[in-house]
Amino acid sequence: MSTEGPLIGCAEAHPNIALVKYWGKRDEKLNLPAVGSISVTLDALTTRTRVTFDPALRRDELRLGDGEAGAARVSVCLDLLREKAGVGWYARVESENDFPTGAGLASSASGFAALVRAADAALGLGLDERELSGIARRGSGSAARSIFGGYVEWPRGERPDGSDSVAHQLLPPGGWPLAVLVAITTRRSKPKGSSEGMKHTARTSPYWEAWVEGQEEDLAAARGAILRRDFQALAEVSERSCLKMHALMMASSPGLLYWNGATVEAIHAIRGLRHEGIPVFFTVDAGPQVKAICLPSFADEVERALRGVGGVLEVIRSGIGDGARVTHAMPVVGD
Known part of the structure; x- marks a missing residue:
C-alpha cells in the first residue's frame, strides 16, 4: 500500500455490560477467555477515538482524555492492522470517554472497539465485524463484544490460535428494548485492574x-432467555452469574x-x-457501579429508587446501543 501524508480515521463505540460474566483467561497473550x-x-x-498514522512519528502515542497514557496494548492491536x-x-491515538474511566464501566471495551474501527477506516482495510472483534479482543477481552450492538455472545472457543473466540450478535438493539440504569457510586479508578484481578483469582480462588x-x-x-424475550429467566441467570463472579473474587487470597x-x-x-x-434485576462488573436492567415502562421508578440510595452520586439512564462505527475517515492514499 503506497501512501502519502497522514492516514486518519475516527470512530465511536459504547461499553457493554456482561449479563453472563467474563472472568479469567485461558491464554493471556491472545486474551482468550x-x-x-x-x-x-x-x-x-460513548468513547470517541481518532487514529492518525503519521510517517513523522517514532512510536505509537496514546492520549486518553487530558493526559498521556501507555500505548503498549494499543500497539498490539495496531500492529495486527498495520501488517x-x-x-x-x-499512530497517534486520541481517545475520550463521556463517563468515568477505569471505574468498572467497561471503558476499555469501548476504547479498544473504537480504536480498531477507527484504525481500520484510516488504513482503508474494510474488515468485517468478526475480524475486528478478534483484533479488539487482543487489547481488551470485553472489547470483542463492543464491536457489536444489541445482545452479544463471546464464546470461549477451543482453538489455540483464538480464531473461534470472536463475538457475534444474538439480537440487534431494537430486537428487545430494555432500559439500563447505571448507579455511579464512585468516580475513582478501581484499585486493581481486571487483568491482574483475573490472574490473581485463577491462582488463588478455591x-x-x-x-x-x-x-x-x-x-x-441466558441465550435462550434473550431469544425468547423472557425477562424473568434472564433476570435469574444474570444475577446468579454476577454473584458467582464476585464470590469467586472475594474467596481469592x-x-x-x-x-x-x-x-x-x-x-x-x-x-x-x-x-x-417491579420487573428489574441487577448486575455488577469488576467495579463498584451497579447496573439495574428493567422494562422501559418501569425505568422512572427504578431511577428514583437508585437516586434515593445513600452514596449513589449519579444515575445514568441508557438503552441498548449500536456497535462500533466510523464517524469520520480521511485516508490519503498515494499512487
Missing part, C-alpha cells in the same frame, strides 16, 4: 474450577472486593423493588 460471556451494549456511554495493510507508520465448569449452563440459559457500601445498598434497593412487583 476461560469462559464465554453474554452482554448488552449501552447507548448512553494487514502493509503500512509501517506509527471456586475457580466450579466457576469454569458452570458457565456453559448459564450461557445456554487475599480477597478481591470491588464493591463499596453504596454498591450493596443499591442491590438491596433493586431487590426491594422486585419484591414490590
